[in-house]
Amino acid sequence: MAQLSTDVLIVGAGGAGMYAAIAAARRGASVLLLDKGQVGRGGATIMAQMTVAVALGEQEPDSVELHLQDTLNAGRGLCNEQLSLLLCDSGPKRIRELAQWGTRWARENGHIKQEMAPGHSVKRCCYVDFLNTGPAVAATLRREVSGISSIRRISNLAVVDILVRDGRAMGAIALSLVSGEFIPIQSRAVILAAGGLTKLFQRNSASANMGGEAYALALWAGAELVDMEFVQFFPIGHLAPRLVGMDPIMWDPFRYKLGGKLLNGKFEEFIDRYGSRDFGKYNATRDIAAYAILKEAEAGRGTPHGGAYLDFRHLSEFQLRGAFGPVIDRLVTNGIDLTKTPVEVGPMAHYHMGGVRVDTNMQTRIGGLYAAGEAVGGANGANRLSGNALTEAFVFGECAGTCAADQSDKLPSNWDDAGARGSIARFTELRAAHSSGAPTPIALQAELQKLMWEKAGPFRTGDKLSAALERIEQMQRQLPQLKVGTEGRFNLDLQDWFELRAMLTAAAAVVKSALARTESRGAHQREDFPGPDDSFLKNQVLELKKGELASRWVAPVRLQRN
Amino acid sequence: MTEPSIKTATLHVRRGTPNEAERYDDFTVPYEDGMSVLDALRWIRTNVDSTLAIRYSCINANACKTCMALVNGEVEYTCIARLKPEVITVEPLPKRSLIRDLVTDIVPEGENL
Numbered sequence: 173m174a175q176l177s178t179d180v181l182i183v184g185a186g187g188a189g190m191y192a193a194i195a196a197a198r199r200g201a202s203v204l205l206l207d208k209g210q211v212g213r214g215g216a217t218i219m220a221q222m223t224v225a226v227a228l229g230e231q232e233p234d235s236v237e238l239h240l241q242d243t244l245n246a247g248r249g250l251c252n253e254q255l256s257l258l259l260c261d262s263g264p265k266r267i268r269e270l271a272q273w274g275t276r277w278a279r280e281n282g283h284i285k286q287e288m289a290p291g292h293s294v295k296r297c298c299y300v301d302f303l304n305t306g307p308a309v310a311a312t313l314r315r316e317v318s319g320i321s322s323i324r325r326i327s328n329l330a331v332v333d334i335l336v337r338d339g340r341a342m343g344a345i346a347l348s349l350v351s352g353e354f355i356p357i358q359s360r361a362v363i364l365a366a367g368g369l370t371k372l373f374q375r376n377s378a379s380a381n382m383g384g385e386a387y388a389l390a391l392w393a394g395a396e397l398v399d400m401e402f403v404q405f406f407p408i409g410h411l412a413p414r415l416v417g418m419d420p421i422m423w424d425p426f427r428y429k430l431g432g433k434l435l436n437g438k439f440e441e442f443i444d445r446y447g448s449r450d451f452g453k454y455n456a457t458r459d460i461a462a463y464a465i466l467k468e469a470e471a472g473r474g475t476p477h478g479g480a481y482l483d484f485r486h487l488s489e490f491q492l493r494g495a496f497g498p499v500i501d502r503l504v505t506n507g508i509d510l511t512k513t514p515v516e517v518g519p520m521a522h523y524h525m526g527g528v529r530v531d532t533n534m535q536t537r538i539g540g541l542y543a544a545g546e547a548v549g550g551a552n553g554a555n556r557l558s559g560n561a562l563t564e565a566f567v568f569g570e571c572a573g574t575c576a577a578d579q580s581d582k583l584p585s586n587w588d589d590a591g592a593r594g595s596i597a598r599f600t601e602l603r604a605a606h607s608s609g610a611p612t613p614i615a616l617q618a619e620l621q622k623l624m625w626e627k628a629g630p631f632r633t634g635d636k637l638s639a640a641l642e643r644i645e646q647m648q649r650q651l652p653q654l655k656v657g658t659e660g661r662f663n664l665d666l667q668d669w670f671e672l673r674a675m676l677t678a679a680a681a682v683v684k685s686a687l688a689r690t691e692s693r694g695a696h697q698r699e700d701f702p703g704p705d706d707s708f709l710k711n712q713v714l715e716l717k718k719g720e721l722a723s724r725w726v727a728p729v730r731l732q733r734n
Numbered sequence: 735m736t737e738p739s740i741k742t743a744t745l746h747v748r749r750g751t752p753n754e755a756e757r758y759d760d761f762t763v764p765y766e767d768g769m770s771v772l773d774a775l776r777w778i779r780t781n782v783d784s785t786l787a788i789r790y791s792c793i794n795a796n797a798c799k800t801c802m803a804l805v806n807g808e809v810e811y812t813c814i815a816r817l818k819p820e821v822i823t824v825e826p827l828p829k830r831s832l833i834r835d836l837v838t839d840i841v842p843e844g845e846n847l
Contacts, residue, residue, distance in 0.1 A: 209791045209800065210791070210798070210800055210840075210841060210845070211842075211845055213791060213798040213799065213800055214791045214792075214798060215791075218792065218798055219792055219795055219797055221795075221797075306797065307797050318842075318844075325844065326845060326846070326847055327841045327845045327846070328841065328846075328847075329847060348847055350833060350846070350847065351847070355847065379791045379792040379793060379795075379797075379798065380790060380791050380792070380793055381791055413768060414766070414767065414768025415768075415794075416768070416770045416794045416796070416816070417794065417795070417796040417813070418794075418795060418796075419792075419797065506768070507768075612784040613784070614779055614780050615780060615781075615784070618780050657784075657785055659785060659834070661751055661833055661834045662833045662835070662837045663785075663787075664779065664784065664785070664786075664787055665785060668784070
């Protein structure tokens with residue numbers, strides 16, 4: 173009965189998903205590459221206007237070991253060191269491969285240009301001018317993917333259930349947004365490459381796609397999650413004045429290239445009050461900067477929108493145009509003249525360090541079920557360095573695609589019609605029962621985003637987290653009563669409903685993990701437990717047991733050291 | 735006592751599928767300086783009519799390039815088309831086949847189910 177059949181099914185077609193598709197296809201596998209939006213245009217990759225951290229050593233001497241050391245330092249003792257090593261070691265290969273496929277990395281004096289970024293000990297971050305890294309890479313990968321005949325791409329197809337039989341993935345059920353039908357898909361391997369969960373938070377820098385589906389699908393399929401309490405809040409996301417046509421995290425490269433003073437509402441410098449030295453060189457890591465900005469605001473020294481000022485008034489228009497060319501025009505269109513006015517910036521949810529628990533083949537504990545990119549947990553521990561997210565997307569995507577193809581080659585299909593029919597029957601029944609009603613799924617999504625921002629955001633307490641969990645569980649009970657409409661074609665209520673279902677599962681995973689970690693470390697800040705407690709130098713693993721989230725602690729995966 | 739004047743915009747939106755008679759709905763949206771047309775469409779979905787079909791991904795970075803529609807008769811990315819506190823007509827792209835409301839088939843060759 174399967175309507176589509178493939179060796180390797182890839183859920184999500186951003187940087188990790190597209191790289192996985194190419195890698196699986198070159199190992200001889202047939203590939204089905206799905207996206208709930210449009211292939212190669214959703215997710216986080218295309219939003220990344222910034223940089224990729226790789227130890228190319230072109231700008232100045234560098235090594236995989238040094239990149240690894242910086243990554244582990246930022247991770248505050250919680251990195252899965254084998255995954256971190258894979259990221260650092262394979263990064264250069266992927267960047268050079270992308271260059272061969274046509275990505276025009278910014279160059280100077282005949283070499284790829286690399287910039288400094290906070291937490292990196294050398295100039296390591298390469299990029300595509302001007303603020304065009306993600307769109308350029310996405311275009312390269314889209315072109316590469318579309319040239320490979322064994323990859324079938326389908327847009328507007330949202331995977332809503334991974335089918336597992338006898339502990340092994342056998343395919344999935346997807347919702348066709350265009351027709352409103354549920355589509356059974358047979359596959360020997362499934363790669364979850366649907367990104368992170370930043371959409372859970374009211375203030376976020378994400379595209380509309382990042383609702384935590386990869387995590388929810390993994391849990392429901394029987395796989396484990398790790399480090400779900402560690403949400404990265406990007407410190408200097410754009411708050412005001414209103415800016416369109418730009419990524420809200422665009423100010424980071426401005427600071428790398430041009431400095432830029434971070435000031436509180438009284439126009440005072442303040443980062444040095446929060447334990448970060450070398451202010452002015454922009455060396456404060458993301459967790460410290462986010463903490464400092466919000467603490468200043470809390471003390472009544474914030475800006476009108478509750479953030480800090482970022483001030484470039486010490487620069488001339490000539491200097492600004494030299495560094496960012498056409499971007500300065502886009503700012504002018506938005507009424508922003510950096511030589512005259514500072515902008516307001518503040519923390520927003522940007523990336524998820526936690527995620528699906530995998531081995532160094534990107535495989536979960538479920539046979540044939542893999543993860544790639546931001547969906548993977550562990551490589552960045554409690555805090556991610558700037559530039560490591562795209563590296564992770566390419567490296568883990570390539571690894572997952574290769575391993576899934578090699579494994580699918582060895583195994584017969586595990587497909588079972590009855591399992592697929594059962595899943596579709598459950599969704600169809602649910603839909604028929606609740607074609608009307610109130611509220612709408614999108615209204616509840618908005619409420620969940622506000623709840624998560626206020627109660628599980630940059631500053632957490634046991635009380636706030638418990639209140640969040642209680643409301644999340646109420647909303648989960650409300651799910652069957654929400655309106656999903658009767659419209660078949662492009663019924664967004666129905667898509668919102670499936671998104672909300674996954675968002676609630678991912679939100680519960682974040683909040684439960686945050687409640688159990690009664691210390692402050694990296695991106696997880698508990699006001700009732702300030703400061704790190706080294707008895708928590710361990711990772712928290714989540715799984716579903718009889719439908720309930722269960723957590724346990726494990727020792728971090730360390731490298732064998734001589 | 736005088737009420738503070740709240741600025742609004744009115745979106746005049748073409749609705750329906752190819753099989754239905756042509757229909758327009760008007761939505762009044764609270765207006766703030768700097769808003770985009772997509773901001774207004776998203777506000778309508780969250781607060782007034784969640785059945786309004788629109789297509790977007792990156793919200794306002796103008797990176798995904800999937801939010802195009804006719805705004806007052808011109809093809810625009812709705813994420814960077816500025817809203818004004820007046821009546822604005824929003825219609826689906828005329829040269830693409832209509833799916834529903836403002837959503838047309840813009841998916842590249844071979845990417846449909």
